[in-house]
Amino acid sequence: MLGRGRWRTCAIALLATLAWSQCSWAQEAPRYSLQGFGGWAYGKTDNDNFFGNGTSPEGVWDNYYFALNVGAKPMEKLSIRAQAYWGDDLRGQRTNLDYVFAEWAQSGSLKLRVGKVLVPFGLHSETYDVGTLRPFYLLPQFYAGTLGLIPKAYLGGGVTGAPRLGESWELQYDAFGGQIEFEPFFLDLITGFDPATGLPTFSRTQEQLVGRDMIGGRLLLVSPERGIDIGGSIIHMGNVEAPEGSPIEVGSADFYNLRGQYQKGPFAARAEFFKASSERGEGLESFYAEASYRFLKKWQVAAQYEHSEILLTDGETSIPEPLTRHESFGLALNFWVSPEFVLKLNGYAVEGNMLAQPKNPGLAAVLGTIDQKTGVLVLGAQFSF
Amino acid sequence: MKTCGRTIASFLLGAAALVGASAHAQDGFRVIVNLANPVTSLRETELSRLFLKKTASWPTGAPVAAVDQERTSSVRRAFSLEVHSKDADAIVAHWQTMVFSGRDTPPPVKTSDASVLEFVRVNPGAIGYVSGAADTAGVKVVAIR
Numbered sequence: 353m354l355g356r357g358r359w360r361t362c363a364i365a366l367l368a369t370l371a372w373s374q375c376s377w378a379q380e381a382p383r384y385s386l387q388g389f390g391g392w393a394y395g396k397t398d399n400d401n402f403f404g405n406g407t408s409p410e411g412v413w414d415n416y417y418f419a420l421n422v423g424a425k426p427m428e429k430l431s432i433r434a435q436a437y438w439g440d441d442l443r444g445q446r447t448n449l450d451y452v453f454a455e456w457a458q459s460g461s462l463k464l465r466v467g468k469v470l471v472p473f474g475l476h477s478e479t480y481d482v483g484t485l486r487p488f489y490l491l492p493q494f495y496a497g498t499l500g501l502i503p504k505a506y507l508g509g510g511v512t513g514a515p516r517l518g519e520s521w522e523l524q525y526d527a528f529g530g531q532i533e534f535e536p537f538f539l540d541l542i543t544g545f546d547p548a549t550g551l552p553t554f555s556r557t558q559e560q561l562v563g564r565d566m567i568g569g570r571l572l573l574v575s576p577e578r579g580i581d582i583g584g585s586i587i588h589m590g591n592v593e594a595p596e597g598s599p600i601e602v603g604s605a606d607f608y609n610l611r612g613q614y615q616k617g618p619f620a621a622r623a624e625f626f627k628a629s630s631e632r633g634e635g636l637e638s639f640y641a642e643a644s645y646r647f648l649k650k651w652q653v654a655a656q657y658e659h660s661e662i663l664l665t666d667g668e669t670s671i672p673e674p675l676t677r678h679e680s681f682g683l684a685l686n687f688w689v690s691p692e693f694v695l696k697l698n699g700y701a702v703e704g705n706m707l708a709q710p711k712n713p714g715l716a717a718v719l720g721t722i723d724q725k726t727g728v729l730v731l732g733a734q735f736s737f
Numbered sequence: 738m739k740t741c742g743r744t745i746a747s748f749l750l751g752a753a754a755l756v757g758a759s760a761h762a763q764d765g766f767r768v769i770v771n772l773a774n775p776v777t778s779l780r781e782t783e784l785s786r787l788f789l790k791k792t793a794s795w796p797t798g799a800p801v802a803a804v805d806q807e808r809t810s811s812v813r814r815a816f817s818l819e820v821h822s823k824d825a826d827a828i829v830a831h832w833q834t835m836v837f838s839g840r841d842t843p844p845p846v847k848t849s850d851a852s853v854l855e856f857v858r859v860n861p862g863a864i865g866y867v868s869g870a871a872d873t874a875g876v877k878v879v880a881i882r
Contacts, residue, residue, distance in 0.1 A: 478839070512840075519782055577822055691833075
């Protein structure tokens with residue numbers, strides 16, 4: 353397995369190769385591409401809770417990110433693609449190599465991929481931070497990685513393709529295997545009780561899970577003409593490992609996603625169901641539905657409902673109840689300067705503290721001082737080129 | 738009198754230009770391929786798949802090289818609505834999804850009819866579209882079924 357540093361080195365080597373290749377290619381169809389996306393936002397909550405890695409009681413100005421995407425086609429059937437990410441939010445500054453892989457396209461129905469590849473999972477799993485492809489600045493929270501359960505990229509190999517089904521339908525399929533490095537996340541667990549006060553004591557640790565012996569697949573039925581996209585994904589991991597010393601024990605785990613999307617003219621609607629379950633019986637369930645409408649050419653309104661819940665085994669009490677559930681209703685008013693640049697004003701009414709939490713959420717939840725209703729404001733701009 | 742004549746002539750020339758522009762807009766677009774390409778007609782769904790790069794080769798086996806025009810051009814707007822049944826912005830969003838998910842890259846974009854004509858003339862597998870008034874000498878205009 354390559355470490356993070358090695359992946360970055362590989363990415364730099366790839367970028368250098370592409371820059372060289374750009375000089376040497378002929379002046380016909382372009383065999384390279386350089387594109388990118390980014391965003392900035394101000395985020396604030398109306399109580400002591402923090403929400404979505406980018407909003408705080410005081411207001412967060414340092415929410416920005418930028419990604420560069422490069423592609424090269426050294427041979428007719430061979431493509432190499434990579435995407436590097438720089439960003440800053442409440443988790444601090446981060447750089448990441450989202451993916452780097454080689455693809456051999458035997459035909460439109462059969463493409464082989466090897467490397468670090470984005471997991472074909474939910475509607476947004478391959479376009480996480482591309483804000484010009486969605487009405488809300490923030491992703492639905494089950495994507496946002498605050499729970500660390502989002503399979504973002506896998507290291508390994510896979511096949512993909514989109515054979516036609518009749519005149520206007522196609523079947524998009526993916527099958528893949530390898531291992532998944534999950535997003536890092538914070539975990540608050542009761543570690544004991546203070547003998548003086550009788551109150552529980554908590555520890556907060558940053559965890560990052562690795563899913564090994566992973567196989568997965570996705571099937572989508574798509575009609576670009578009708579604007580319909582429906583399907584689902586399954587991922588099985590033989591063993592999900594936590595770092596040494598971590599209290600987390602997962603064992604094998606399965607992830608499921610069902611999704612549907614309709615986009616026609618100014619109207620779009622989408623809904624997704626997501627479930628993660630471990631062999632011990634713990635897991636996560638999440639559902640969201642969203643609708644948006646464009647009017648007066650440049651304006652867009654959108655509404656979103658999301659419900660998420662951590663599933664615990666019977667008798668499991670290490671996570672206080674308010675921290676196990678999330679429900680939110682969001683509204684958006686956006687101004688699209690162009691398809692590549694959008695200004696967004698988003699608001700959420702959040703209930704539950706799975707994702708909207710104060711600084712010491714465990715103790716606040718046990719003491720009953722945690723605010724279970726949170727208002728969130730996000731004002732930002734997102735672009736792509 | 739001479740000045741008046743010039744004014745009338747200018748007015749007539751301007752009106753003619755406006756009429757020409759209007760006719761040009763009504764003509765919409767024409768789909769063109771290289772002269773060596775045996776294809777003479779295509780269905781709209783086939784055209785859409787060619788420009789979305791879902792069909793990678795011609796019946797002869799030659800690779801398809803589609804070329805687009807600028808998103809804001811009237812010819813692209815007309816082409817998108819007619820062939821893809823979507824506006825040009827929706828097609829831009831489609832390509833954003835393809836690019837950033839690492840699945841594909843959009844066709845090259847040319848800034849004028851002349852650039853598209855030149856690209857199609859010199860690339861045997863090329864297919865493009867130009868405005869109805871463009872001079873299509875040296876390329877083949879494909880009928881749309």
